Amino acid sequence: MSANIVIYNASAGSGKTYQLSLNYLKLLKDLSNNNLKNLLAITFTNKAAFEMKERVIQFLKEIIKNTERGKALKKELNFSEKEAEALLEEIFLNYDNFQVKTIDSFLLNLYKALAYELNLISDFQIKRYIDESLIEKALERVFEEAYQNKNLFLFLESFVEHLLKTQKQLKIDIKNKLVKSLETILHKITYKKELIEAINIYKERDLKEIAQFVNQEDLSQYSKDYYLTLYSLVKDKLEEIFYKEKTLFIGLWKEKLSEFISSQDGFIPWIYVKLGSLEGIIIDEFQDTDRLQWEAILPIVEDLISRNKFLICAGDPKQSIFQWRGGDPFLLQEILNKFSNYSVKVEVLNKNYRSCSNLVNFNNLFFSVLKNNKELKKEILAEIIFGKNDKFERKEEVLQKVLEEFDRNFRHIQQEPTQNLDGEVNLRFIKLDSINSSDSKKYNKIRLNDLIKDEILNILEELKNRENFEDVAILVRKNEEITELSSFLLTQGFKVIGTSFLKLKESKLVNSFVSLLKFLNYPEDNIALAGFLNGGFTQKGEDIFKSYCEAKLRGINLNLIDFVKTEFKDFWKVYIEDLLNKSKILSFYELCQYISNVFRLKEKEEVSYLYKFLSIILDLSSKGGDLEDFLEYWEKYSEDELEIPKDKEAIKILTIHLAKGLEFKHVILPLTWEEKEYTADLGLIFYNGKIYKGKKEELPEEAIIGWYLDKAKQKLEIFNLLYVAFTRAIKNLYIILPEEELKNFKMEGFKIFRKVYAFLEKEKDFSINSFNSL
Structure with missing residues (x-):
């Protein structure tokens, strides 16, 4: 090379x-x-x-x-x-x-x-999450140490007084609030370097000096000192706990590794x-x-x-x-x-090997307009960052920095199409006659969703009539939209693969398996036994559970465990007793394989879930994890979905984030998602090497610039989401959007699209169907 x-x-x-x-x-x-x-x-x-x-x-x-x-x-x-x-x-x-x-x-x-x-043992286990109980344990260690450390005691006493003065709602549950904020900060330090550096600085601060801030008149400017000091103390205690328990939190080791390798010359x-x-x-x-x-x-x-x-x-x-x-x-x-x-x-x-020429030309045009027209770009960014009535005096300074960042992102736009395919970008404007601005937002949201569903049905029927109904994907913004839309299309007779269906915790077979493992770990857990019996492992188990429910209605005075032992002795002996005995002599993974074979689970319809589940158990077992470790891990398990099956007849419904890297013949995109109101994580703002904490109105002017720039970073990602969504289709992209802006709806992706489209209508004599002939 x-x-x-x-x-x-x-x-x-x-x-x-x-x-x-x-x-x-x-x-x-x-x-x-x-x-x-x-x-x-x-x-x-x-x-x-x-x-x-x-x-x-x-x-x-x-x-x-x-x-x-x-x-x-x-x-x-x-x-x-x-x-x-x-x-x-x-x-x-x-x-x-x-x-x-x-x-x-x-x-x-x-x-x-x-x-x-x-200075670690070689057989440590990895934690992919921090359990709240560990954070509580670390917090308790800080409190215990305060009895021997006068300055630490003064700091904690002052911190609680500061909290009560500045946040009255904390009087109800201070501990829970602290645990939640600590959980957030510990997640954030897995990637945010400025935060790590700040916390490390606060390790060296004088606790007695910080404790005096509570007597200051302007308490808000000292909040960051209290919080960051506490975060540094708890982080140290957590590391001690991890070391003692031979575990590592998957986020913290990146910081440790980076520090160590960088500090070792010639290593x-x-x-x-x-x-x-x-x-x-x-x-x-x-x-x-x-x-x-x-x-x-x-x-x-x-x-x-x-x-x-x-x-x-x-x-x-x-x-x-x-x-x-x-x-x-x-x-x-x-x-x-x-x-x-x-x-x-x-x-x-700069060549596109995925999409038909109409789609490539559409994206070339749409994003080139944003890139090249400075006034339009500035107008859109000003609206989504500042709104219409914000009077911040240094708005232009912020906008200039945001424009530079946008231009770096979208430097390379133009692509050359290579696919000789028929296809189009098809805009579907929803008429909003049934939506009344005087009605509640919740009611109008339901009506809008109904209109979107109707339009999706229209598109699917058109694809069917054109004998082109295969490899269709619907892209949404949030996971909860997947379940709602999947349920609706299933009732309309369509075959659907919603990615929310592909999560292990949604599998009946896996949930039944976990219930059985919980029962084997604690053989007095009636609820766990019920979950196993009624989970579809065996028809006999479901029959037993049904019999127990009927017996309870007749007034039987037995719990489920005693009922199975007395009324279904053979089942108890052949399955339950056998598994309890095997759990004492087999390794955890061997036990799970044994369960799978006994109940012939590999013959079940949900076998793909089973294999994924067993692979997780194997991975945990290889790191020394046992049944109790697994049950603790499973409570916080948040692994990505299974890979989407390659079923061309089924409609795939997935988030834009999950769709990244994928492609589909036909993509339907309801451009009606709403963005969350921006809030700074934990109220912390990092700007020009300084740290600020508080609400925007409490911050000094310099910090407010940092606040807006942090907000702008979140808003700029909307443009990236649009780009990812617009580039998934091979042949047809259907964009569903309201014909006009809806009051009280923060549909910023829609606003961006509408402004670019309006510009094209005015400057290039566009109509609704113009994209189809690009």
Whole structure:
């Protein structure tokens, strides 16, 4: 390769995965002995990692088979059939060394490899959440320490007095409020570097000095000192608890790892001793990488570049829709700035291999208008950030910074269509005759939803009549909309796959399995036994539960456990007693496999849920987790949905966030979602190296600029959501929107679209159907 660093600006449908897979093979071919461990490819999700692995293997197979595509690949990669066959065999024989993985899984492996250096035991378990009970335990430890530490006691006493003076509603439940705010802050420090730095600074503050703030007249300006000090104290206690219990919180280890590697001069070779030497790194979806993740691997990247090795990144700031959990779209620019003295190649992937020409031209036009028309762009941003009546004197200063950020995001818009397909962008304006501004918003929301459902039915009937009814997706903003819309379409006779149906906790079989495990853990739990019997494992179990309900109506005075023991002795002995005995001698995973075999669960319809469930148990067991650990973990389990089945006849209903990276022949987008009112997390504002806390009206002028910029960051993500939603369709995109703005509805995506559309109508003589002929 001609450059050490290659950056792909990859718009939607531009063949990013294809390009990265080619680069993976090119780099691998140049490595000595084709050593898989010397090359690392990082993705954002497990699905993306699987897709890249699948693409690499498919390329090699095509070359070996000498297909038409294989011939082109052979020429581009300079591979012979023999080389491809040898490399494919190397992958299959050493699949564990095939390093295409998520960034978190790589960092976790790195953490485990450095457990000794970090003063950790090597068999620690990972917690993906912080249970409220642990936060309470940490808070209690702080309180206990106060009895031996006079300054800490004074601080806590002063803090409570400060809370009672500034927040009267806290008099009811101070402890619960503190626990909730601590939970929020501990989630936020998994990615927000400014917050971590602030908390670390407050570790060094004088507690006695802070305790005097309660006597000041202007209490609000000292709130941040109280809160950040408490957060630092609790964070330290939590780390002590984790260490004692041999666990790590999945967020905190990024900070620890970054700090350790950055502080150790000449330490990188020792990492290579542990994990194997790296010759190149490929990073996908770079706009979704958070700063702590990046800083944790940055020393390794710097070492690679200094040795004239390779870094390849691909990303698209326009598709940055995960900033709420730390994704930083401007890291790509930081790479350019940091490594400007090295050979850097920036390539814009400007061809669209997904969508028909009408769709590509629509997006080119729509987002180019936003990008190039400064007055229109400024008008839209001013309205969604400030509203119509905001008199903030430094509004222009804020807007200028926001405009610069928008332009960085949408620098690369124009794409060249490559697909020779018929298709269109079809706008469906809903008539709002039945919506009255004098009615309540709740009533009008119901009416609007009914009108949207009617229009969706119209579109689906049209697709059916055109014999084009396959691979249809409906994109929504919130998870709760999925359930409502799925239920409606099911009643209309449509086959539906709503992603809310694909969550493990929605599976009857999985819930029944968990109930059984709860009963085995505590054999006096009547509720758990009821959940198991009535959960569909066996018809006999359902019959027993029905018999018990009938017996209770007749006045029987037995609990469920005693009823089964006395009335259904054979069932109790064959199933319940057997499982109770097996739970004492089998490992947790072996017990679950045994349950699956006894009840022949692999023959059930929900087998995909079962396999996912068992894979989670296997992963937990491999880390030393037992039944009790699992039950604790399951209470907070929030894993992503199962992969959407490839059923072309079923209508898929999913959020825009989940749709990112996917494509569908036909996409229906109700552009009526509402955005939440902006509030600063915990009232904290970080601006110009300073920290502020309080409501906007309580902040000094400089802090209010930071408040608006933080709000603007949230609002800019709406443009990215529109871009992601508009670029999922292959053939047809149906956009459903009201014919006019609705009073009291904060439909900012709709407002953006309407203003651009109105501009096109005025400037380019557009009509409703103009997009269809682009």
